[in-house]
Amino acid sequence: MCDVEVLASMIKSCNRCDLALNRKGAVPGEGPTGARILLVGQAPFDAEQINGRPFWGVTGSFLRYLLGRGGVKFYDCWRTNLLKCPLPRYGRPKWRQVYACLPYLKEELRLVRPGIIVPLGKWATKGIMHLFGIPRPEKNSMIPQMFGKPLYVEDYIIFPLPHPASLIYRSTLWNPTVDLFEGFGEFLLHELN
Numbered sequence: 001m002c003d004v005e006v007l008a009s010m011i012k013s014c015n016r017c018d019l020a021l022n023r024k025g026a027v028p029g030e031g032p033t034g035a036r037i038l039l040v041g042q043a044p045f046d047a048e049q050i051n052g053r054p055f056w057g058v059t060g061s062f063l064r065y066l067l068g069r070g071g072v073k074f075y076d077c078w079r080t081n082l083l084k085c086p087l088p089r090y091g092r093p094k095w096r097q098v099y100a101c102l103p104y105l106k107e108e109l110r111l112v113r114p115g116i117i118v119p120l121g122k123w124a125t126k127g128i129m130h131l132f133g134i135p136r137p138e139k140n141s142m143i144p145q146m147f148g149k150p151l152y153v154e155d156y157i158i159f160p161l162p163h164p165a166s167l168i169y170r171s172t173l174w175n176p177t178v179d180l181f182e183g184f185g186e187f188l189l190h191e192l193n
Ligand code: URA
Pocket: 041, 042, 043, 044, 045, 048, 053, 054, 055, 056, 057, 059, 060, 081, 165
């Protein structure tokens, strides 16, 4: 058990997995403790490891825009990643890296106490499902079917959404992604008020 600053310094000096070997910097989560919503990305990119802050680069701009379409303010949310270190270029997370890093996310949940967890993209969704012992679909390709559908687990609502980085290369995803983020906003209005 620790506080936010202690957790951040543990993350910055972490060497629990091989991602520590080539990083310029690990990126702890940030935001208001007590935030209602906790956003979970996959892993920081280069812009984030240089600035030491999650969702700092282009993906962050997309995310702020998409959340805005749902009436959600990025800076009201706790922002973090499944992996706190960047992946090699074009790399995907490995389960051993996810297992090594999950205790940090667990600690963030304890410190922030959000009501709603929003995993962004396939890997964050799989990681959160693993953390809560929810059986994962057989195929990765089935995960997008979970986007926009709330899961009620323990005291949390888990609301998976697509990762904004997917929009960088696939502009056809813009409209369906905007719809899902707007749906999230409607969910917050109608289900929780
Ligand atoms: N930046 C982050 O902090 N996380 C991502 O998943 C992508 C970009």
